[in-house]
Amino acid sequence: MKKFFHVSDIGDLDAALREAAWVKADPFHWKSLGTDKTAIFIFFNSSLRTRLSSQKAAMNLGMNAIVLNVGADSWKLETQMGVIMDGDKPEHLREAIPVIGSYCDLIGVRSFARFEDRDFDYQETILNQFVEYSGKPVISLESATVHPCQAFADLITIDQYKTKPRPKVVLTWAPHPNPLPQAVPNSFAEWMNAADVDFVITHPEGYELDPQFVGNARVEYDQMKAFEGADFIYAKSWASYREYGKVLSRDRAWTVSARQMAVTDNAYFMHCLPVRRNMIVSDEVIDSPRSLVIPEAANRVVSAQVVMKRMLEAMQ
Amino acid sequence: MKKFFHVSDIGDLDAALREAAWVKADPFHWKSLGTDKTAIFIFFNSSLRTRLSSQKAAMNLGMNAIVLNVGADSWKLETQMGVIMDGDKPEHLREAIPVIGSYCDLIGVRSFARFEDRDFDYQETILNQFVEYSGKPVISLESATVHPCQAFADLITIDQYKTKPRPKVVLTWAPHPNPLPQAVPNSFAEWMNAADVDFVITHPEGYELDPQFVGNARVEYDQMKAFEGADFIYAKSWASYREYGKVLSRDRAWTVSARQMAVTDNAYFMHCLPVRRNMIVSDEVIDSPRSLVIPEAANRVVSAQVVMKRMLEAMQ
Amino acid sequence: MKKFFHVSDIGDLDAALREAAWVKADPFHWKSLGTDKTAIFIFFNSSLRTRLSSQKAAMNLGMNAIVLNVGADSWKLETQMGVIMDGDKPEHLREAIPVIGSYCDLIGVRSFARFEDRDFDYQETILNQFVEYSGKPVISLESATVHPCQAFADLITIDQYKTKPRPKVVLTWAPHPNPLPQAVPNSFAEWMNAADVDFVITHPEGYELDPQFVGNARVEYDQMKAFEGADFIYAKSWASYREYGKVLSRDRAWTVSARQMAVTDNAYFMHCLPVRRNMIVSDEVIDSPRSLVIPEAANRVVSAQVVMKRMLEAMQ
Numbered sequence: 001m002k003k004f005f006h007v008s009d010i011g012d013l014d015a016a017l018r019e020a021a022w023v024k025a026d027p028f029h030w031k032s033l034g035t036d037k038t039a040i041f042i043f044f045n046s047s048l049r050t051r052l053s054s055q056k057a058a059m060n061l062g063m064n065a066i067v068l069n070v071g072a073d074s075w076k077l078e079t080q081m082g083v084i085m086d087g088d089k090p091e092h093l094r095e096a097i098p099v100i101g102s103y104c105d106l107i108g109v110r111s112f113a114r115f116e117d118r119d120f121d122y123q124e125t126i127l128n129q130f131v132e133y134s135g136k137p138v139i140s141l142e143s144a145t146v147h148p149c150q151a152f153a154d155l156i157t158i159d160q161y162k163t164k165p166r167p168k169v170v171l172t173w174a175p176h177p178n179p180l181p182q183a184v185p186n187s188f189a190e191w192m193n194a195a196d197v198d199f200v201i202t203h204p205e206g207y208e209l210d211p212q213f214v215g216n217a218r219v220e221y222d223q224m225k226a227f228e229g230a231d232f233i234y235a236k237s238w239a240s241y242r243e244y245g246k247v248l249s250r251d252r253a254w255t256v257s258a259r260q261m262a263v264t265d266n267a268y269f270m271h272c273l274p275v276r277r278n279m280i281v282s283d284e285v286i287d288s289p290r291s292l293v294i295p296e297a298a299n300r301v302v303s304a305q306v307v308m309k310r311m312l313e314a315m316q
Numbered sequence: 317m318k319k320f321f322h323v324s325d326i327g328d329l330d331a332a333l334r335e336a337a338w339v340k341a342d343p344f345h346w347k348s349l350g351t352d353k354t355a356i357f358i359f360f361n362s363s364l365r366t367r368l369s370s371q372k373a374a375m376n377l378g379m380n381a382i383v384l385n386v387g388a389d390s391w392k393l394e395t396q397m398g399v400i401m402d403g404d405k406p407e408h409l410r411e412a413i414p415v416i417g418s419y420c421d422l423i424g425v426r427s428f429a430r431f432e433d434r435d436f437d438y439q440e441t442i443l444n445q446f447v448e449y450s451g452k453p454v455i456s457l458e459s460a461t462v463h464p465c466q467a468f469a470d471l472i473t474i475d476q477y478k479t480k481p482r483p484k485v486v487l488t489w490a491p492h493p494n495p496l497p498q499a500v501p502n503s504f505a506e507w508m509n510a511a512d513v514d515f516v517i518t519h520p521e522g523y524e525l526d527p528q529f530v531g532n533a534r535v536e537y538d539q540m541k542a543f544e545g546a547d548f549i550y551a552k553s554w555a556s557y558r559e560y561g562k563v564l565s566r567d568r569a570w571t572v573s574a575r576q577m578a579v580t581d582n583a584y585f586m587h588c589l590p591v592r593r594n595m596i597v598s599d600e601v602i603d604s605p606r607s608l609v610i611p612e613a614a615n616r617v618v619s620a621q622v623v624m625k626r627m628l629e630a631m632q
Numbered sequence: 633m634k635k636f637f638h639v640s641d642i643g644d645l646d647a648a649l650r651e652a653a654w655v656k657a658d659p660f661h662w663k664s665l666g667t668d669k670t671a672i673f674i675f676f677n678s679s680l681r682t683r684l685s686s687q688k689a690a691m692n693l694g695m696n697a698i699v700l701n702v703g704a705d706s707w708k709l710e711t712q713m714g715v716i717m718d719g720d721k722p723e724h725l726r727e728a729i730p731v732i733g734s735y736c737d738l739i740g741v742r743s744f745a746r747f748e749d750r751d752f753d754y755q756e757t758i759l760n761q762f763v764e765y766s767g768k769p770v771i772s773l774e775s776a777t778v779h780p781c782q783a784f785a786d787l788i789t790i791d792q793y794k795t796k797p798r799p800k801v802v803l804t805w806a807p808h809p810n811p812l813p814q815a816v817p818n819s820f821a822e823w824m825n826a827a828d829v830d831f832v833i834t835h836p837e838g839y840e841l842d843p844q845f846v847g848n849a850r851v852e853y854d855q856m857k858a859f860e861g862a863d864f865i866y867a868k869s870w871a872s873y874r875e876y877g878k879v880l881s882r883d884r885a886w887t888v889s890a891r892q893m894a895v896t897d898n899a900y901f902m903h904c905l906p907v908r909r910n911m912i913v914s915d916e917v918i919d920s921p922r923s924l925v926i927p928e929a930a931n932r933v934v935s936a937q938v939v940m941k942r943m944l945e946a947m948q
Contacts, residue, residue: 027352028352031352036659036660036663036692038688038691040684043389046389046390046391047389047390048384048389048390048391048407048412048415048416049415051384051389051390052356052382052384052415052416052419052420053419055382056354056380056382056419056420059354059380060352064688064691066684066687066688067389068680068683068684069388069389072388072701072704073675073678073679073680073683073699073701074678074679074680074683075678075680075906078909081915082915083909083910084909084910084911085908085909085910085911086809086908086911087809090906090908091680091905091906091907092906092907092909094909094919095905095906095907095918095925095926095929096680096906098926099680099681099684099905099926099929099930100680100684102926102927102929102930102933103684103685103688103930103933104684104688177402177403273407273411273415274391274406274407274408274411274412275407275408275411276401276402276406277394277399277400277401277408277410278399278400278401279400279401279402283397283398286411287410293411294411294414294415294418295418297411297414297415297418298415298418298419301418301419343668344668347668359705362705362706362707363705363706364700364705364706364707364723364728364731364732365731367700367705367706368672368698368700368731368732368735368736369735371698372670372696372698372735372736375670375696376668383705385704385705388704493718493719589723589727589731590707590722590723590724590727590728591723591724591727592717592718592722593710593715593716593717593724593726594715594716594717595716595717595718599713599714602727603726609727610727610730610731610734613727613731613734614731614734614735617734617735
């Protein structure tokens with residue numbers, strides 16, 4: 001396992017879910033795997049859950065964990081090739097990446113979509129440079145187009161709470177004051193398409209995700225219809241892919257509230273967090289006993305630990 | 317021990333001081349207590365001593381320590397309930413706290429008084445949310461109204477240096493360019509009232525502390541009179557409690573200098589640091605052999621370690 | 633070994649290089665040396681390599697490593713004695729240093745030249761206060777005038793790649809948009825003068841380094857002539873020492889490119905990084921197989937580990 005970007009990187013999902021259950025039951029069982037191994041987690045953007053859960057997962061495995069905040073601890077990094085570097089970026093990724101690689105055994109990188117150039121973002125330009133130049137396994141801690149540690153944790157959570165062999169899972173767009181990346185819905189769609197669930201995506205017109213992530217999912221523009229009989233509601237805001245990076249709607253009718261939850265099959269509510277209360281979801285829904293946002297976040301340690309465990313095992 | 321806010325949380329002070337002496341003499345004796353345990357220290361405000369001494373104390377106990385700077389590493393957190401979150405705060409404490417709690421075994425929180433609303437501050441709104449929602453033991457690393465790790469370290473220091481069974485201890489206000497929280501004088505007063513010392517508080521009119529912290533302490537408005545025969549002088553600036561958050565005086569006559577120290581019984585000088593030289597205290601006093609500011613800061617590791625040790629023992 | 637500032641602090645260079653080779657071959661061999669020992673690394677300025685390699689080296693030795701960013705994690709620190717502290721700096725180094733010293737066993741400090749006062753910088757005012765007041769061994773992680781961990785790593789790299797008993801090593805100035813400190817060229821010159829190499833410094837007029845660092849090195853103002861027959865080219869920009877802190881030239885003819893490399897004896901290219909591509913060095917030179925910038929950076933762990941290992945051994 002040289003990288004963790006896509007659902008295909010984890011292989012058989014049933015095996016991955018069984019492994020997640022073991023890790024959850026006995027998190028310190030593999031502590032010797034990480035002896036004398038160091039993980040470096042690099043943040044080009046802010047983070048709470050990912051920052052903490054990645055460190056915790058690494059420590060559970062007996063690794064040393066080092067965190068680097070680019071732009072705060074360190075300086076800005078140039079990402080374009082062939083430029084005369086006379087501006088505000090004193091170092092090029094082309095040097096920074098192999099240097100970081102030489103100081104550790106495993107790298108996690110958070111680098112959000114910039115919304116300046118869809119091709120630059122969707123080619124995962126930054127993350128692929130890490131894969132190419134670091135010489136070490138690379139984990140996306142939310143990059144321009146994917147957030148696989150989140151989607152894996154989401155799947156673990158659904159697997160844990162489902163009461164039907166093939167639950168209905170609905171990914172719904174929700175309003176937000178700012179344009180947000182598509183990494184979370186992309187990965188969630190990718191993982192749900194690979195899992196044994198009945199998967200539906202709902203959003204206003206214009207919010208269609210990149211077809212490579214939508215795959216065979218059903219897309220339903222009527223939110224209420226999409227929610228009918230659902231077992232899991234997964235809410236998330238994202239900016240338009242078509243009109244790249246634009247906010248096309250702030251329609252609060254899409255805010256997930258008791259009105260929509262009423263037509264589900266007593267569905268659980270999920271969100272990756274951070275969540276804007278009363279924009280994405282009403283207080284009553286997120287504070288209800290059917291809200292899974294906290295156990296879902298807790299599973300971030302489990303998903304990260306399974307991924308790092310496999311990377312460490314491959315180094316043996 | 318589910319929280320450490322007040323002197324009452326530590327129980328019998330003699331027992332606590334004996335335990336502090338053991339910890340100081342053999343800091344690594346309890347390293348196995350912290351195996352596979354993680355402390356998360358959350359800073360809403362800057363810190364030097366607290367940041368370093370908390371990490372050191374956790375490491376002495378064999379724990380993993382993770383530091384999170386809210387607003388730098390992570391984003392701003394909403395603290396009010398029921399709001400529509402369409403502003404600059406992308407996450408609510410109501411989610412952030414249980415998530416953090418799920419990643420660790422013990423939480424330390426620094427969150428200063430905001431001076432916007434005395435009730436909000438004096439109800440310890442932020443810290444109490446951590447207690448209520450985290451499910452983990454919570455240590456105040458200076459919150460709106462208390463700084464118990466500091467006060468415990470101060471008591472350890474006084475106990476270590478006292479040459480009389482019941483020394484006279486004077487808490488004196490001192491001038492400062494900015495309005496400072498009352499957490500340090502509140503906790504110092506609370507701990508001194510509980511300890512076996514002769515305790516006097518001196519400050520200009522208008523700087524009276526909250527009566528719940530003043531307790532039975534003698535209040536003396538004449539600084540020189542208060543200092544007479546004192547064994548320990550504890551200087552600190554704070555803003556008014558009555559005219560909440562206001563600076564009522566910058567009178568440099570209150571700056572602790574040789575003039576005032578001359579009427580003491582060759583008193584030791586104490587301050588929690590950071591200290592404004594020649595505002596709070598003159599160079600000659602803080603640089604004298606009777607200044608305890610460095611051993612006092614060193615005892616911050618001891619007080620933090622005793623508290624975390626007890627919390628870990630309660631988890632056994 | 634109470635401090636690591638100058639080449640003289642490391643003693644016999646052959647012994648140091650042999651030790652570096654052992655450390656590189658078996659980095660975890662001395663893990664018990666650091667048991668219950670803590671290193672604090674203090675950054676007054678940004679850092680990538682130094683930050684990561686220092687933590688890695690400390691962890692390789694079994695130490696706990698704590699990082700403190702002054703001005704971000706903590707507040708600004710006053711450095712002048714005798715002032716009334718009524719400005720924006722709430723704490724004096726005179727307190728902060730012994731407090732930090734009381735929390736750890738070993739201190740690393742990054743504190744760049746300020747270019748306000750050459751005497752203040754060249755007296756290493758900040759670092760010397762750490763030596764005087766901390767009571768602990770102090771490592772310069774690039775201070776006002778020296779960067780010894782870098783120079784030691786450079787020597788290790790040259791030793792590793794040299795194919796002649798006494799290679800020709802050229803330190804060349806190169807253009808940069810901003811005035812940069814002299815710490816790197818100072819230390820490189822100091823270490824090369826002490827090593828068994830044929831050492832030449834080349835730069836435009838006005839860029840002469842402090843004579844105490846130039847020592848017996850040959851200074852050649854004609855860059856092409858300096859490069860003739862060279863085995864190692866070490867590029868670096870720095871601001872003028874004479875007209876202290878001034879940029880006297882941005883002449884891109886000094887940018888190291890294939891033109892200059894052609895007259896060398898197929899020299900290796902070195903730079904401490906971060907490097908401005910196409911200002912300091914052309915893409916073709918830094919991307920060529922003769923570029924050592926990555927192995928040179930990787931050796932930063934080795935040099936730091938040798939230094940800390942010796943400091944820990946002295947504590948036994």
